[in-house]
Amino acid sequence: MYNLYDMIFKRKSFRRFDDSLSLSSEELQKIQQHLKILVPLLDDVKIKYRIVKRQETSCKRGEYCLLVYSEEKENCLINIGYTLEQLDLWLASQNIGVCWYGVGKTDKLQYDGLDYVIMLAFGKARPEEFRKDYTKAKRKELEIIWSGEHITNVTNVVGFAPSACNSQPWRVVHENQLIRIFRSTEVKSIFPKERLLLYNCIDMGIFLYFMELALRQEQYRFERILSEKESSNEKEIEIAQYNVYKV
Ligand SMILES: Cc1cc2nc3c(=O)[nH]c(=O)nc-3n(C[C@H](O)[C@H](O)[C@H](O)COP(=O)(O)O)c2cc1C
Incomplete structure (x- = not known):
């Protein structure tokens, strides 16, 4: 299995x-x-x-x-x-x-x-x-992608999601029982803006799936709320919020 x-x-x-x-x-x-x-x-x-x-x-x-x-x-x-x-x-x-x-x-x-x-x-x-040692996969430092409280085996795992050009546009803020997930608009890329946006939106969906797998694995229950477009600023666009509860 x-x-x-x-x-x-x-x-x-x-x-x-x-x-x-x-x-x-x-x-x-x-x-x-x-x-x-x-x-x-x-x-x-x-x-x-x-x-x-x-x-x-x-x-x-x-x-x-x-x-x-x-x-x-x-x-x-x-x-x-x-x-x-x-x-x-x-x-x-x-x-x-x-x-x-x-x-x-x-x-x-x-x-x-x-x-x-x-x-x-x-x-x-x-x-x-296949990958033998995932810790050797190139990824951004945790401090760049995750602010606030860490969750063991979630914070250090979700960033291994694949993304276009390894751009890792995801940013996470975790406080109390709320995990907020953003897409950074400051990703550098060789792609034209429109193309990059398309890829990075797909990346964010991949990331949400990794987040949910990791939360479930750590016995968290969660409620996912996809964000409205208005809840954004220029540098980071909010994609989703998770209310999380340890079972
Ligand atoms: C939406 C998306 C588009 C991608 N497009 C390409 C591509 O055109 N060519 C390529 O070689 N890799 C592509 N990749 C793979 C990424 O480069 C790869 O996921 C990233 O470098 C991280 O490496 P890993 O998947 O081996 O962990 C893409 C990945 C995603 C998620």
């Missing part, structure tokens, strides 16, 4: 795939099945997926690409990050390597009335190719 929480420490972005390995049709079917049980952040935003051979896209890595299409609605990008990170972690449990691939391009920009947003490249991998 695997636990998605444990996959936080195993997953990594795969950039090299062994071409001698390939996914079986059973494995592909299992992935299609798994896509159906992902838990979205928002129930009222339609998402659809297409799995295509990597050669049908501009992607140069992996055997297949999962193309993600979404309805355009408020928080739809955060929803994508939150939902698809569950797949990223689950695929690690199946020894399938993944890389979120923002720069990838497809010719099919619409599917069933939904717009193309992002792809994830994936392919079969060997267990030993």
Whole structure:
């Protein structure tokens, strides 16, 4: 049995795939099945997926690409990050390597009335190719991403979430029983502003999922409230608040 929480420490972005390995049709079917049980952040935003051979896209890595299409609605990008990170972690449990691939391009920009947003490249991998020591993964210092009280095994774990260009736009403020989560707008990047915004909103969804996995693992109950756009200043945009209670 695997636990998605444990996959936080195993997953990594795969950039090299062994071409001698390939996914079986059973494995592909299992992935299609798994896509159906992902838990979205928002129930009222339609998402659809297409799995295509990597050669049908501009992607140069992996055997297949999962193309993600979404309805355009408020928080739809955060929803994508939150939902698809569950797949990223689950695929690690199946020894399938993944890389979120923002720069990838497809010719099919619409599917069933939904717009193309992002792809994830994936392919079969060997267990030993996964992350061995997560503490060696490059991440920002805790003081940059987390202010206020720390929660053991949450504060020091959530920052291992993947993000575009490892930009880690998340900032957390924790006081009493309230965890506030912000997106920093001061992230430096080679991408044009619009592109960076798209990626960083997906990153924030990924981060919310990591936060929830870590809180549950530490036996916290929580209530999540997604923030209204107004509760923002220029440097940090509030994304969500969690009221947390130790069980
Ligand atoms: C939304 C998003 C887009 C990404 N796009 C790319 C990409 O286009 N090319 C790439 O090599 N890696 C991409 N990545 C992977 C990140 O570079 C990677 O998550 C980060 O460097 C942290 O490394 P790790 O995932 O191995 O922990 C992307 C990640 C996310 C979350």
